[in-house]
Amino acid sequence: MVKPSPGMRRVLRQAHLYGRLVAYNGKLYSPGDNHRLCSEETAIAMVKAGWLRHRGEDYEVTPDGLRADARRE
Template structure:
């Protein structure tokens, strides 16, 4: 699994915090969010890199991503 790019870090943090993300209008949002976290293209990149998996209408961290993402593991960029 490659390291997350800077553009992946905030969506991955939000997925860890909320447990999942939702897709709306071609972008990912945290539940109840009104500001997009990333585009559909970035979502595809995170899925291909093994960070996210689509589970029904949600996008969740993969088990490998959950192991690698800890509060201290990602910079506060």
């Protein structure tokens, strides 16, 4: 398994905390927040890695994403 970068870990933790992330104007945000977490391109890369699931305008963390965040090697 590929290790997520520190920025990706932050995105995974926020997705786990809030249950979902919202895509808006090519960027991902926590629900109700106006601070950008990452670009949508990064989120797509995380979907391809199996760490996030894309559902409409939302992104949700997967069980593999939780495990990838928990691994701090």
